[in-house]
Amino acid sequence: KMQRTERATQRVYATYCHVHPTNTSSFTQDNTRNTQPTNLNDVQSPAFIVSLPRLKRNCGRLLKVARDRNVNLRPHVKTHKTVQGARLQTFGQKIPQIVASTLSEVRFFAQGGFKDITYGVPITPNKLDLAAEVLKTVDVLHLFVDQKSHVEAVVAHAKKNNIRWSVFLKVDTGYHRHGIDPRKDTQRVIELVRLLNESDKNGHLKFYGLYSHSGHAYSVRNESETKAVVQEEIDVMNFLVDLIHKNNLVAPSIVSIGSTPSCTHLPDNLGVVNEIHPGNYTLFDTQQVDLKSCTEQEIAAWVVARVTSTYPLNGTFTIDCGALGLSKDKVSTHLNVPDRGFGLIKDHPHLFLASVSQEGGIIKSRDPEKYPIDFTKLAVGSFIRIYPNHSCLTAACYEKYWIVDDNEKIIDCWENCRGW
Numbered sequence: 238k239m240q241r242t243e244r245a246t247q248r249v250y251a252t253y254c255h256v257h258p259t260n261t262s263s264f265t266q267d268n269t270r271n272t273q274p275t276n277l278n279d280v281q282s283p284a285f286i287v288s289l290p291r292l293k294r295n296c297g298r299l300l301k302v303a304r305d306r307n308v309n310l311r312p313h314v315k316t317h318k319t320v321q322g323a324r325l326q327t328f329g330q331k332i333p334q335i336v337a338s339t340l341s342e343v344r345f346f347a348q349g350g351f352k353d354i355t356y357g358v359p360i361t362p363n364k365l366d367l368a369a370e371v372l373k374t375v376d377v378l379h380l381f382v383d384q385k386s387h388v389e390a391v392v393a394h395a396k397k398n399n400i401r402w403s404v405f406l407k408v409d410t411g412y413h414r415h416g417i418d419p420r421k422d423t424q425r426v427i428e429l430v431r432l433l434n435e436s437d438k439n440g441h442l443k444f445y446g447l448y449s450h451s452g453h454a455y456s457v458r459n460e461s462e463t464k465a466v467v468q469e470e471i472d473v474m475n476f477l478v479d480l481i482h483k484n485n486l487v488a489p490s491i492v493s494i495g496s497t498p499s500c501t502h503l504p505d506n507l508g509v510v511n512e513i514h515p516g517n518y519t520l521f522d523t524q525q526v527d528l529k530s531c532t533e534q535e536i537a538a539w540v541v542a543r544v545t546s547t548y549p550l551n552g553t554f555t556i557d558c559g560a561l562g563l564s565k566d567k568v569s570t571h572l573n574v575p576d577r578g579f580g581l582i583k584d585h586p587h588l589f590l591a592s593v594s595q596e597g598g599i600i601k602s603r604d605p606e607k608y609p610i611d612f613t614k615l616a617v618g619s620f621i622r623i624y625p626n627h628s629c630l631t632a633a634c635y636e637k638y639w640i641v642d643d644n645e646k647i648i649d650c651w652e653n654c655r656g657w
Contacts, residue, residue: 313516446491
């Protein structure tokens with residue numbers, strides 16, 4: 238079955254690559270193309286590397302998950318922030334739909350041709366005019382609300398500008414970041430849904446959907462707990478839709494859930510849920526490996542750095558990549574797994590990225606007596622490849638990604654969105 242799935246995915250993306258070349262202007266239209274690097278030895282370090290074959294397989298995997306469960310996939314694009322990556326995530330969709338985290342991303346993907354975009358943070362009044370400018374260039378821009386004041390601001394802006402916003406009600410299913418929890422704040426949820434129904438009826442907005450993010454799936458200790466988080470998310474959405482109906486109110490048509498850990502552990506029965514919106518799955522990272530969302534071989538991005546100095550007496554060496562090239566995230570500390578340090582050293586299981594400063598890092602052996610570092614193979618200038626602990630944050634440290642094939646030959650260069 239897995240082999241059939243892999244063959245099907247390969248056929249799908251062979252077609253995709255024929256119809257949608259991955260080249261970008263930064264790589265193919267540069268007058269100095271001959272100076273563009275073709276192998277990693279010519280890349281200035283630190284640099285962010287993306288394996289196109291792995292990325293394609295990861296995107297195909299979640300597209301299949303959605304098809305198999307007959308739900309819509311509205312992928313989050315904040316991990317990679319590239320038009321090319323978003324096209325792979327939405328391949329085959331009649332109307333590609335994506336979620337973005339900043340208005341800068343919303344503008345960027347609108348300019349890249351996406352017409353159905355969700356701004357995935359509760360809207361504040363000062364951003365409505367900026368959002369409205371983007372709305373002129375797309376078919377629909379969905380906003381998040383979870384407060385009465387959000388709805389009032391959106392309605393007031395719609396009246397003033399003669400437009401109609403589309404909104405998701407953000408639901409808290411256990412993460413306790415954004416959203417309203419219908420189990421604990423039942424009356425306020427009912428009042429908010431009633432206000433949304435009235436505003437929809439009056440033509441000031443469209444109450445489009447319910448949206449939750451199971452971010453607490455990152456805090457679990459094993460796969461059983463991951464599955465419990467997913468089931469809780471489904472149960473809360475079932476409860477909310479039932480609550481809406483029992484109060485003679487109208488539930489929206491879209492019920493959207495997800496995070497990468499939860500969407501890689503979905504049950505067969507999703508209840509009222511008809512959409513998922515994971516994002517990190519495109520690149521994956523070491524925390525997803527620890528959470529059993531993927532294997533190390535499925536991580537589609539890594540950082541290349543170079544050895545800057547060696548200190549045999551100390552049993553350490555330094556690299557030209559630190560917190561501003563990797564982030565300072567140390568994840569999975571709650572799990573029974575080896576300490577990753579600030580990233581997993583690819584192809585060197587006994588090396589450990591022990592500390593990072595702003596622009597540099599210190600690497601040592603996990604067990605100096607048993608596995609002493611061979612400094613003859615790690616001289617100054619040598620390459621080190623590092624899998625990020627949190628690829629979303631690491632990718633955001635770079636203004637471009639070098640795209641490679643399975644042999645690490647550079648085949649493209651993608652520009653990503655930055656800023657807010």
